[in-house]
Amino acid sequence: MSLFEITAALFGIVSVYLSTRQNVWSWPTSLVNNVMYIVYFLGLKLYALMALNGLFALIAVYGWYEWKFGGKAKTELKVSRTPLPLAGALAAISVVGTVLLWWVLKRTQDPAPLIDGMFFSVSLLAQWMMARKYYECWWVWVALNCIAVPFFFLQGSYPTMVQYAVFLVLATQGWRFWKKSLPGAA
Helix, strand or coil, X not given: CCHHHHHHHHHHHHHHHHHHCCCCCXXXXXXXXXXXXXXXXXXXXXXXXXXXXXXXXXXXXXXXXXXXXXXXXXXXXXXXCCCHHHXXXXXXXXXXXXXXXXXXXCCCCCCCHHHHHHHHHHXXXXXXXXXXXECXXXXXXXXXXXXXXXXXXXXXXXXXXXXXXXXXXXXXXXXXXHHHHXXXXX
């Protein structure tokens, strides 16, 4: 446990909290979190999680723009449902991505190639869904966080484990808050 990891985790928690409230400042705080976790996961030799945070940094810039200007006539993007064909395609991509990354990572020093590959594939898609303000991103985050908490506990990454436990709580809040923003919600 280090002050660096604790600081990275705190930026992550702030970012997700702001996301649940649809606050555009979630994206710059995410960017700080992502850069810090690139360094952290490199030290743990969790290469897919390191690369994932690099891609998350790019998605943070994209999400920041989309949330401000991705709506009709370059207005604020609104919460919407994931179209069913897109949801199916995303599920298929996550399965194929997990299998391919597992195959690659098991040839490295990665201590958990299947979990690392799954986190990479599924998290990347969930983060993209969040950048597009697809409501169902929160369902994906809840499932991922249920896996991440025990994984990081077993890794001895306790600040990161706590971060993901808080993410689990925040994802359930995001699920509830964003539902109220759906068109036709009461």
